[in-house]
Amino acid sequence: MRSLIGLLSGYTLLICGNSLLTTLVSLRMLHVERSALDVGLVQSCYYLGYIGGALGLGPLVARIGSQRAFIGFSALTALAALGYLSFDTPGAWAVLRLVTGFSMVGVFTSIESGVNGAVPNARRGQAFALYLVLTYLGVSVGQFLLGWTTTDGAGASDFERIFVNALFVGALIPVALIGDWQVPLSSPQGAAASPLATPKRPALLLDGLSELKRAAPRSVPACIGAGLLSSAFYALTPVYLERIGFPAADISHAMGIVLIGALLSQWPVGKLSDRIGRRATQGLVSVAAAVLAAALIVVRTPLLVDCVLFLYVALTFTLYGVIVSDVNDRVDQSARVKTSATLLLVFSIGGAAGPTIGSLFMRFLGAGGLYVFALAVTVGLATLSRAQARV
Structure with missing residues (x-):
């Protein structure tokens, strides 16, 4: 250590x-x-x-x-x-x-x-x-x-x-x-190379997708949804807060406070997923986040916005961990590295799309459009969790 x-x-x-x-x-x-x-x-x-x-x-x-x-x-x-x-x-x-x-x-x-x-x-x-x-x-x-x-x-x-x-x-x-300082270990001559050095990343991605399709086919769209929510929040919530009248200094304080919610919620949500199951937890978190997103479409009182955003972040920022835990419950030990790498890339794809799609919602629907987008994604995640529960 x-x-x-x-x-x-x-x-x-x-x-x-x-x-x-x-x-x-x-x-x-x-x-x-x-x-x-x-x-x-x-x-x-x-x-x-x-x-x-x-x-x-x-x-x-x-x-x-x-x-x-x-x-x-x-x-x-x-x-x-x-x-x-x-x-x-x-x-x-x-x-x-x-x-x-x-x-x-x-x-x-x-x-x-x-x-x-x-x-x-x-x-x-x-x-x-x-x-x-x-x-x-x-x-x-x-x-x-x-x-x-x-x-x-x-x-x-x-x-x-x-x-x-x-x-x-x-x-x-x-x-x-x-x-x-840690010194990377070289493989002895004639020994098998490190698994990190030998596979090509595209092959690793394809193998990971195949394993996810077999073990948890709906984890890919769920992980994309988690990426959409996370990146849209980081990139566009300052825009949302500015558009509903927050001064610049208040925006920074609001962002700092609500992100503490992500820190405080990881352990209790993880504990809940151990008790009632990952997919049931994903469903409950998604439904609750959808209710909070709907509130953020219309709420404008600063203190109330802060409180609702705190709860929204506390819930949505646990989704990726719940999804990854569900996948790792279902894949073989030997497949965990490639599936984890694949999920990270899939999450990043959602992350790349989130700010652009969210900004389009804001362009046509105003500041609250960001959380219309979040509402659509969280409802989709809740629906996915119900479908997964039958698998």
């Missing part, structure tokens, strides 16, 4: 910066009077980069080691953040979001491989729980930092963008200086 101290400390700083940057991009585009569709298209590029990275970065991280990979991809993220100081057009920002998504996949892969390599099986669950807690903590703190750096409601100033870059660069320090 000692070798994880530096990695997880740097990771938390990096997640703070990435969370802050995501909201700053949306607010800056609103400040220069770009449409919700423009915001959605630019933010979708993050997930397109994410998909590209997920298709090819695993073998590289396995070869060079988690610390070196983290430092390299964090540096690439910092360089992309500098680009926001030099360019201020949607096209340039779309490219920068693409690069950020690509590099963040490298960061996530290095962290998860570092956790796997640093702890024994008996402690892996605890280590991953800590990883998830730090993820949501970093995301939430990043939103509160926006309130400290935004003083005039004018979107992303140069100071704010420099502050983001400082967080990205600062994340390199603990990784480089703290903890023991």
Whole structure:
């Protein structure tokens, strides 16, 4: 665990910066009077980069080691953040979001491989729980930092963008200086190569899809739905809040507070799924989230919006974990790596589409259109869970 101290400390700083940057991009585009569709298209590029990275970065991280990979991809993220100081057009920002998504996949892969390599099986669950807690903590703190750096409601100033870059660069320090470095193990001559290095990623994806079709055929659309909800929330909720009258500083506070819900709900929802079953839990969570999404279409009182959003996030951000747990209950031990990789890619596909589709709903239906979209997705997930229960 000692070798994880530096990695997880740097990771938390990096997640703070990435969370802050995501909201700053949306607010800056609103400040220069770009449409919700423009915001959605630019933010979708993050997930397109994410998909590209997920298709090819695993073998590289396995070869060079988690610390070196983290430092390299964090540096690439910092360089992309500098680009926001030099360019201020949607096209340039779309490219920068693409690069950020690509590099963040490298960061996530290095962290998860570092956790796997640093702890024994008996402690892996605890280590991953800590990883998830730090993820949501970093995301939430990043939103509160926006309130400290935004003083005039004018979107992303140069100071704010420099502050983001400082967080990205600062994340390199603990990784480089703290903890023991893990050295990737080379296969002995003549021995079988590491499974991370040998399969081609497209083949891994096809094998994973085949296994999912056999064991849990409705997990693919369910995972896409979870990706749609997550990415649309991150990219477009700042737009939604601005359109219903929240000041910029209040937007950051609201985002920070509601994202704490994602942190607090993971354990109780996981416990519920152990008790009543994954698919029943998916159905209950989806129905409750649909009710909350319907409320957000019409509710406009700030305190009430905050409360409903808190509950909505607490529910919808548990869906991916429930879906993955259901799949792992049903696949063979030998197939878990490829199905997990496939589910991550499928989730990213939903993530790439969510901001664009959500912004189209907002364009035609107004601010509440975002949660009309969320209502449609959650109803679809509830229907899927009922169909799965009969399988």
